[in-house]
Amino acid sequence: MFRRTFWFTAGAAAGVWATTKVNRKLKQLTPESLAAQAANKALETGHRLKDFALDVRAGMVQREAELEEALGLDAPVEPVPAQTRELPEPRRRGALGPSSHQTTHAIPTITYNRNEDH
Template identity: 35%
Template structure:
């Protein structure tokens, strides 16, 4: 019974290592590296878009605040 238990533990560990090794091998291939770079690029672009939107909103809010404090009428752009 003890041998069967350890044989099953070894088989499970072998299956786990083979699957993890296959994933690691895929990540190290040129296609896997390309996928990782593309994913990081999309994350960076999304982060920059969020930053730019937050910056524009804060800038507009500060401009409105300054206009109120200095009694400057709001400009109308057409």
């Protein structure tokens, strides 16, 4: 008699446990629950990316400071005294004003294609 009662109770408990597990899993698979889980994962991923970007930025600043120290670029700049020099006097033109054969000098432009270095 005790045997039957034990196995009946064990079976009922296993049934309740299995039913509870299945119901929890079904609730996790509803569209609302899946959307909430996706939103939470997206927020978590965003926070991780932000932390990664902050770590990269901190590493860049640290490395830049190391390079400046190694190259001596972080030394204080001493002010250079201003040197005065005399400018040449402008050339005098004829009495009629500037010549009609006057040419204009253009500043040459240098194009730089950053893909040429590769």
